[in-house]
Amino acid sequence: MEELSDRKQKILAAVIEQYIATGEPVGSKTLLPLLPFSVSSATVRNEMAELSEMGYLEQPHTSAGRVPSQMGYRYYVDRLMNNYELSDREKRTIEMKLGTSVRSPEKVLETASSVLADMTNCAAVSTTPSDSEAVIRRVELVPIGARLAMIVMLTSSGILKSTIVRTDYELTLDIVEAFYNIVNKLFIGNPASEMNLAFLQTLAVSLGDKALIMTPLLVALSELASTAGKSEMLLEGQSNLLNHSQISSNVYELMEFLRKGEPLSNLFSAHKDEMNVLIGKENMYRELENSSLIFSRYNIGGRDSGTLGIVGPTNIDYARLIPGLKYLTSVVGKILTDAVEE
Amino acid sequence: MEELSDRKQKILAAVIEQYIATGEPVGSKTLLPLLPFSVSSATVRNEMAELSEMGYLEQPHTSAGRVPSQMGYRYYVDRLMNNYELSDREKRTIEMKLGTSVRSPEKVLETASSVLADMTNCAAVSTTPSDSEAVIRRVELVPIGARLAMIVMLTSSGILKSTIVRTDYELTLDIVEAFYNIVNKLFIGNPASEMNLAFLQTLAVSLGDKALIMTPLLVALSELASTAGKSEMLLEGQSNLLNHSQISSNVYELMEFLRKGEPLSNLFSAHKDEMNVLIGKENMYRELENSSLIFSRYNIGGRDSGTLGIVGPTNIDYARLIPGLKYLTSVVGKILTDAVEE
DNA sequence: TGTTAGCACTCTTACCTTTTGAGTGCTAAC
């Protein structure tokens, strides 16, 4: 990336900030009062013409003002922008809103997404904690009725999952004991992700005549184990997307894309930096080509566990929202870490 | 409601069905091939003029075709429409899609909403099962770590809830036993809705010196009990609302309204029929005045438990969607009833 | 050499007018 003169940088930054604020193409005269130096509009025009030629600015049509190009935004985000500093007040507001709902990691993420959507006026996405290397730490079988039980599983990364099992036979003490034996021998201490159907089948063989009676319980447990590694996608504030004229042309497409979840999830796994900013076509999906994505990974107990992010127009307020997301992410990490520790 | 001549009824029905199909005002000539009798366009015009005068049809402007009024839709839904009969194929599709996810009532409702949204091309709303008279049937305390436990609660209506509790002290056998004593004496058999904070406070007094140590566990249990009675609102397919030109003027308002959930929930509780159709301003909310609501209550074990519904434009395909929703509702009821039985 | 005033030029947007055509309501004949 070439070096821009100091004045060009200032002009580029001013165009971008103005365009972010108003959404209208920015003309040379509009810019004058926003610049930290005094020159005439003609000078600004000359500079802008060069910036256009270099590819940092674009013109919707000849007689219109300038609009930042994707390359312009990138330069701004990487080198020009000075991050907004959150006030203590804002920090406390975030903490308060998140602090109330620590019943489960899912709830925390849900609240976080909701807060994020409100804070940014964008759609907020997040993934629930996942850890593909998580090991099964503990399993409990809780009888609830004669033929009804709950299986509870805790993994090394603190994920707690439970499910209901229904059996055709009564859950006698014998069966419960046998279940615990099998579990202690073959499940505890093993990675949750390995408890798949293939594993179950080899297991069934080794059980012999007990296999039949154990099957429902073990199937439920292995399903539980396999969901423990997988993360769920949460989406909030979709309606905020309607407020941005930039993307209003294909909001429907965009919303459908977000709803599907999977492609986004792929995108997230391809970018594991602490903070990721994808502007316009920098991502591979056509549906997102007019949008910017900002997302950040949160840690639980120092372990990378999931993603929190926002989707908005390319003229999103990077300088304000990136620090906001960063702080929110750190708070979520802290809350979830505290929740896991014993 | 006055009686309309047979011919007027047929014309009204044809106008409505055509308008539902195309979304365009319907003129007298367009109508001719759709009528089961042969008359001239002039005759149809005369009849339509009378229907307009009576209030069943409206004209966007003098030289336009006719559009059904709210009163017109009402007459159609109540007396003219002949319900579409679902094919076995469609029925099986619905059953299949719902059958796969019987892990928890919430999941079932989530899938049902999703299926409903796809099926109707509308936004789908549902409430998770609730039963304000539910009685606490069973409570289990499952130790998971030294200071970490899970409380599981089952109500008479089959609702199963669980939560995690963290304590500052070790969960000794004594404490667990004491907990079960208190629970058996004061919780089991009592309505979940009564286990509120006030109840907890009187309880705390009667416990004396044990109160302090029991508090976190009992607070968690009472929170659990109070959530068991409350139903949650699920929303799917919001983006479908963007496809209907009728409501596109204020989609944002509408989406925000649906997201809030509470007003909708009030609306649901005010209409407890098995099948409810609210057309345009028949409901009290300004945000819904251009929309129709169709919702239906599902039963679990014969007990009215929750709502499934759709929100769409007033020119929604009543004849097809009402039977569809009805069938879906019955399937959901059946699945949840089966899940509760032991 | 960089900066600036001045100006012709461009192109969108808003506004006005005209035309078109779908659809009506009415009248008179059947």
Added chain:
DNA sequence: GTTAGCACTCAAAAGGTAAGAGTGCTAACA
């Protein structure tokens, strides 16, 4: 009671003009 015929209405489309924001270029200036 039904229908052909016709004048009438009005939204939407099409065309045409004017306004204005903003540009690029030129020539003068410091």
